[in-house]
Each structure stands twice: as C-alpha cells, then as structure tokens.
C-alpha cells in the first residue's frame with residue numbers, strides 16, 4: 001500500500017509532554033489519488049436541442065440511445081454527457097465514462113444537481129466529485145476500509161494546532177477520570193461547609209463527557225481527517241465538522257471519535273438556550289454559571305423573601321438579566337445595586353432552566369421520573385427516582401444536585417419565605433421536567449407527578465444525591 005509511513009506516531013514513542021510534541025505526518029496517499037483522478041470532459045452536442053432544459057448546457061444530447069451515447073464517450077476517461085431517457089421520457093441520464101465502461105446515473109435537478117445525497121451547483125462539479133469518488137473508492141477500497149484501525153486521534157490534540165486543546169486531551173487521556181463520580185464521601189455534609197463551597201466554587205475543572213456535534217461539511221481547499229490523518233476526498237461534503245469544537249473528520253471516522261468534545265468559546269454564542277453540557281464544557285465549570293451566580297446572589301440576600309420563586313420579577317428586568325448573561329457570561333452584574341428585587345434573579349434562574357434545549361431532567365428520562373412518582377410505596381418511589389437520577393448526564397445531575405440542596409435551604413426558612421417543598425414543586429416541576437412531545441394534555445396529566453418528583457427531591461436531597 002502506498003500510504004506514507006508515520007512510524008513516529010505509533011505506540012509508545014508518542015510523548016505526552018507538549019514540549020516534545022511533534023506535528024503529525026499527514027497521510028498523503030488519498031490526496032495523491034485525488035490529484036490523479038480523471039477530470040471531467042464535457043462531450044457537447046453539435047446541434048441546438050430544442051428539448052434542452054434551461055439548467056443543462058451543450059452536454060445535453062436529447063433522446064439518444066444508450067448505445068449511441070456509449071459511442072460518443074468511448075476512449076476518454078471522464079467524458080460525460082446528458083441524454084433524455086428513451087424508456088422514461090422527461091427523465092434525464094448522466095452517462096459517464098469511468099474504468100473503461102460507461103456508467104449511467106439518473107440525474108435530478110431541484111435547483112441543484114444530484115444523483116445521490118450530495119447536491120451540486122453545476123453538472124461539472126457533480127462529475128468532478130463523482131470521478132474523484134469513483135477513482136479513490138475503486139483504487140483504495142481496501143485502504144479506506146482499514147484507515148480507521150490505527151487512529152492518531154487518541155495520541156494527539158495536534159490538528160487544530162491549539163496548544164491548550166492539545167494539552168487538555170493529552171493530560172486527560174493519561175490520568176484523569178472521564179466521568180464524574182458521585183461517591184458518598186465526596187458529598188458535602190454540613191450546611192456550613194456547603195455555604196463555603198457556594199462562595200468559593202472550588203471545582204474549576206470538569207470531566208464531563210460530551211459528544212461531538214457533527215454536521216456534514218464542505219471544506220474549501222484540501223483537508224485532512226483529524227481522526228485517521230487521511231485526506232478527505234471529494235469536491236463537496238468531504239467530511240463532517242463538529243459545530244461546537246471544530247473537529248474535522250471523515251463521516252466514517254466520526255462514529256469512532258470518543259465523546260470528548262471540548263467546545264470552543266468562540267463557537268458558543270449564548271449562555272441561555274445553549275445545551276447544558278456544551279456550556280459547562282466551553283466555560284470549564286462544573287455547573288452553568290447562571291445557576292451558581294443566581295443561587296449565590298439569592299442565598300446572600302433573598303432567602304427570607306416572601307414567595308421566593310413563586311412571585312414573578314418584572315419580566316423586562318428578567319430579560320435584561322438574560323441578555324447580560326448572554327453578553328457577559330460570568331461577568332454579568334446581578335448584584336443588589338443592579339437589581340434590587342431578588343425576584344428578578346429568581347426569575348432569571350427559572351428562565352434559564354426553562355429555556356434549556358434539553359431540560360435538566362432530560363427528555364429521555366422524563367417518563368421514567370413520571371413513572372417513579374406514580375409508585376404507591378414511598379420507599380420504592382424514592383428508590384426509583386434515585387435510579388433515574390443516576391442515569392442523568394453528569395452535568396445535568398450536578399446542576400440538579402446543587403439546585404436541590406439550595407431549595408432545601410429555602411424550605412428551611414419557610415416560616416419567612418412561605419415556600420414549602422410542595423410550593424417549590426409546583427414552581428419547579430414544569431421548569432425542570434418537560435415531556436418529549438409538547439402536548440397540552442400530557443403536560444396537564446403529568447403536572448401532579450412533576451410536582452411530586454421535585455418535592456421529593458427537595459425533601460430527600462440528602463439521600464437521593
């Protein structure tokens with residue numbers, strides 16, 4: 001196989017010290033093949049064709065036979081023409097010479113030209129891409145099937161050439177746990193310690209897993225896969241790119257990339273309405289800063305406020321706080337001098353949780369929680385809720401745990417703020433839990449259980465989390 005050697009990258013010779021970091025040797029075999037691929041040769045029709053659709057050019061030959069098309073194309077790799085089908089008039093066929101035979105494709109147009117998934121501005125582009133794809137996938141079928149077996153991805157953060165990104169992947173791969181663990185002894189037990197924790201927010205690092213957000217991407221200029229180090233061939237849609245961190249890989253490689261997306265702050269435009277895990281990964285925090293900052297502010301000056309979380313703040317001011325977080329992130333000013341009314345801060349926190357694209361209690365687990373609340377026996381109910389909690393994505397779990405500990409403290413001052421765990425259940429049920437299908441009837445039916453789930457999580461926060 002003509003693959004360029006990359007022995008310096010294999011196995012234990014890779015140093016994890018960023019100083020010793022050597023740029024990877026990109027594998028150029030598929031790139032060279034693409035350069036060798038036959039170029040399109042348009043076979044034009046000498047006569048003016050009246051039946052020619054306006055989106056085709058002189059390569060349109062009207063209703064000629066398959067055999068005649070074959071004769072026109074023979075001998076020139078990459079030669080192509082378009083003919084109207086004799087068997088199905090009104091439909092069009094792209095006849096393309098490749099591998100010493102004529103290939104016929106049903107050709108479509110809906111504003112763009114296509115024969116399969118990829119859509120092209122011009123027939124010329126379509127043929128260019130088809131020739132590259134045919135050439136590479138015929139010549140290098142075996143190579144492509146094996147190109148993912150020795151990925152360079154795990155070893156290096158190399159490609160983006162962002163050093164910190166690289167260091168992050170290197171160091172994490174070596175020693176740190178991939179998931180948050182929730183061991184009993186890690187729990188903060190006394191309210192006093194909890195308060196300190198609230199002030200310091202000591203955990204600045206988080207090890208949540210996050211899947212990449214891959215979307216089909218058209219690369220301008222040559223690009224190499226950051227998983228297998230091979231060239232991404234084709235004219236358009238050569239691979240996929242993660243919209244959160246910018247990782248570029250082959251479509252087939254994307255299925256093998258681990259869930260270690262580290263979102264790039266420049267790609268994350270907002271705080272509100274951003275996926276919870278994406279946000280905390282981007283900001284490298286344990287929980288969304290909105291949750292931490294609002295709770296800190298409320299614990300500082302609002303715990304005795306009558307109707308806390310039930311009374312609405314002036315909605316224009318709540319909206320202002322949202323904009324401040326979207327704009328300034330953890331520099332947003334939510335102090336008493338900016339917003340004297342604590343209900344505005346409470347409202348901003350509820351709005352944040354309600355606007356999450358995936359609620360804190362995820363769509364996947366929604367019905368599990370609802371079913372748990374329906375169990376008749378109190379103990380099995382708690383048991384089932386506990387089970388469901390453990391299945392939440394770590395960042396969701398951590399956010400919920402923190403919020404419930406806070407709400408518990410709110411209920412401990414219920415004689416002042418008049419907020420019992422039941423009242424808070426009513427307020428927070430629909431904020432934390434939304435059914436996967438928005439259906440007014442389901443929502444109405446589930447309201448009792450939503451309330452109960454939250455109420456139980458507050459009351460039994462110490463054993464559930």
Ligand SMILES: [Zn+2]
Pocket residue numbers: 211212213242243244245246247260261262263
């Ligand atoms: Zn990513």
Ligand SMILES: [Zn+2]
Pocket residue numbers: 225226227228229230249250253
């Ligand atoms: Zn690849």
